[in-house]
Amino acid sequence: MVEPGRAAPARLTVVVGISGGIAAYKAVGVVRALVRAGHDVHVVPTEAALRFIGRPTLEAISRNPVTTDLYDGVAEVRHVALGQRADVIVIAPATANTLAKLAAGLADDLLGTTVLASSAPLVLAPAMHTEMWQNAATAANVATLRERGAILVGPASGRLTGEDSGVGRMAEPEEIVAAVLAAAGPRDLAGRRVLVTAGGTREPLDPVRFIGNRSTGRQGFAIAHAAAARGAAVTLVAANPDEQLQTAPHPGIEIVPVSTAAELHDAVLAASASHDVVVMAAAVADYRPERVEDRKIKKETTGDVLELRLVKNPDILRELADARRAGQVVIGFAAETEPDRDALLELARAKVARKGSDYLVVNRVGWHEGFATEGNTILVLDSTGDIVTEATGSKASVADRILDLVSSPSAD
Numbered sequence: 001m002v003e004p005g006r007a008a009p010a011r012l013t014v015v016v017g018i019s020g021g022i023a024a025y026k027a028v029g030v031v032r033a034l035v036r037a038g039h040d041v042h043v044v045p046t047e048a049a050l051r052f053i054g055r056p057t058l059e060a061i062s063r064n065p066v067t068t069d070l071y072d073g074v075a076e077v078r079h080v081a082l083g084q085r086a087d088v089i090v091i092a093p094a095t096a097n098t099l100a101k102l103a104a105g106l107a108d109d110l111l112g113t114t115v116l117a118s119s120a121p122l123v124l125a126p127a128m129h130t131e132m133w134q135n136a137a138t139a140a141n142v143a144t145l146r147e148r149g150a151i152l153v154g155p156a157s158g159r160l161t162g163e164d165s166g167v168g169r170m171a172e173p174e175e176i177v178a179a180v181l182a183a184a185g186p187r188d189l190a191g192r193r194v195l196v197t198a199g200g201t202r203e204p205l206d207p208v209r210f211i212g213n214r215s216t217g218r219q220g221f222a223i224a225h226a227a228a229a230r231g232a233a234v235t236l237v238a239a240n241p242d243e244q245l246q247t248a249p250h251p252g253i254e255i256v257p258v259s260t261a262a263e264l265h266d267a268v269l270a271a272s273a274s275h276d277v278v279v280m281a282a283a284v285a286d287y288r289p290e291r292v293e294d295r296k297i298k299k300e301t302t303g304d305v306l307e308l309r310l311v312k313n314p315d316i317l318r319e320l321a322d323a324r325r326a327g328q329v330v331i332g333f334a335a336e337t338e339p340d341r342d343a344l345l346e347l348a349r350a351k352v353a354r355k356g357s358d359y360l361v362v363n364r365v366g367w368h369e370g371f372a373t374e375g376n377t378i379l380v381l382d383s384t385g386d387i388v389t390e391a392t393g394s395k396a397s398v399a400d401r402i403l404d405l406v407s408s409p410s411a412d
């Protein structure tokens with residue numbers, strides 16, 4: 001699971017907690033990936049979890065004995081020993097019941113005592129039905145856990161049990177493993193301030209309609225969360241992000257909501273001088289309507305053809321590059337539909353030269369890629385147009401590859 005070009009982390013002791021939800025089968029993928037990456041993995045399921053997945057499977061995959069009993073291994077004080085030894089603890093899936101017990105500090109099983117006995121980072125991958133995730137009690141429990149430093153991965157939106165669909169689907173194993181390794185890794189951005197933009201701007205035509213784009217903000221939010229996990233103080237300027245991204249805000253991230261390109265421009269320019277890194281991941285409209293109507297435009301008055309006159313929006317990335325102070329790093333994004341790699345690189349090199357940013361992250365977008373997806377594929381060019389990194393994977397793993405560029409000593 002170590003990305004190409006990244007140094008492998010030291011061998012970690014990882015506790016994988018599994019609670020009793022239908023998504024428990026996906027925890028096998030988490031355990032397998034961590035073991036294959038060379039880590040010492042100890043699985044602590046709840047009794048309910050073992051009704052969804054068998055103990056022999058978990059022992060075979062983890063290569064360690066599996067128990068749920070507080071009274072097994074009494075001689076080694078197992079109910080606290082695992083937590084004391086752990087470099088990181090992840091619970092996947094984390095059901096609503098498990099979140100409630102963790103928030104209350106209950107320790108009536110081996111998983112509860114292991115968490116309470118540990119000072120290691122805690123990663124939670126919630127999985128439950130939408131109504132349970134949105135319940136006020138769950139929201140309060142999540143807020144409490146975040147305040148205590150827990151790192152949440154997901155939940156995603158998608159197909160749930162039966163015919164249900166919505167927010168509450170457990171994140172994919174690759175994304176969970178990336179979060180685990182990031183949480184256990186060095187806080188290499190500690191003491192630095194990172195400004196990130198996310199989402200897509202909306203340019204109003206009238207009180208009802210707007211010109212916008214299909215960006216959900218997932219990649220920008222992933223970058224903000226990854227930066228916070230690596231110790232940075234993060235400001236996230238969010239333009240109309242998907243609602244599910246805002247259900248459990250991270251305590252280390254200050255969110256500044258905006259809607260239009262002009263509002264994003266003002267927020268970013270006001271904040272940029274106090275930040276060490278600026279990542280412009282938002283999809284900003286190039287143009288806006290010259291005139292915004294006070295009332296809804298009616299087809300009865302416009303006839304068969306509605307003509308719009310558009311004017312250019314400010315070039316925010318260019319302004320940031322021109323105004324950057326010594327040591328500040330500015331990273332731009334370019335979403336392109338060009339399918340040919342050579343042609344895509346030509347477009348990207350022209351853009352990074354035109355914008356003057358330190359790096360340019362290029363990704364293909366289209367009807368079925370880039371926007372509103374769980375994964376991403378990127379090329380990153382430096383200011384001279386050379387490719388400095390490439391990545392394909394979940395948006396969380398891609399976020400870490402981007403931040404690797406500014407975590408190294410050479411980035412300064």
